[in-house]
Amino acid sequence: MIFTSLGLLLVSLGLLVAGIAKSSVALLMASLVCTVVAGVVLATVLPATRRLQAATGTGGPWSGPGMQLPNGQPVVLYVQPQPSSPSSSPSATAEETSPIDLRDAAPIVGYESMTAQQITKLIASGALTDEQLEAMRRYEEAHGARKSVLAKLS
Numbered sequence: 001m002i003f004t005s006l007g008l009l010l011v012s013l014g015l016l017v018a019g020i021a022k023s024s025v026a027l028l029m030a031s032l033v034c035t036v037v038a039g040v041v042l043a044t045v046l047p048a049t050r051r052l053q054a055a056t057g058t059g060g061p062w063s064g065p066g067m068q069l070p071n072g073q074p075v076v077l078y079v080q081p082q083p084s085s086p087s088s089s090p091s092a093t094a095e096e097t098s099p100i101d102l103r104d105a106a107p108i109v110g111y112e113s114m115t116a117q118q119i120t121k122l123i124a125s126g127a128l129t130d131e132q133l134e135a136m137r138r139y140e141e142a143h144g145a146r147k148s149v150l151a152k153l154s
Contacts (some may be wrong), residue, residue, distance in 0.1 A: 001045040008038035105134040120152045 012034035019027030034045060096135070106112055111119075119136075122128065137153040 001041055005038040005041045008034050008041070012038065105139075107132060107139050111136075111139070116146045116148045119146075119149050123149075125153045 012031045015027050015031035019031055140149050
């Protein structure tokens, strides 16, 4: 149905150009009608598509619980890798066998560039797990110590 709407919009664009070139009100009206029909097609298909996604459980990579803010904006979270187990080979250096120190890593990708207001909105959204909130609190205490963020995390 998207291609049907796209085709109607292309026809509408052609009629619009022709209507302007020939100064024809009839062609301009036909262009308007095609545009409205394309919009109606999309408006009727969208709810049916959402019902189908809900029924089948397919919604793409951002369809899981807690993966979207209430307004539908996807949340990009930083998932800290688990430290690898020490290597058992005798030639491994101390640097290779020591666990990874992730205490200074930001809890969310782009956290350093987020404002306190953006962070408090993310916290209020409920999209973060308890572990992520705790990591955010530790990071904020160690780095920014923004009072509004710490108050929201408490």
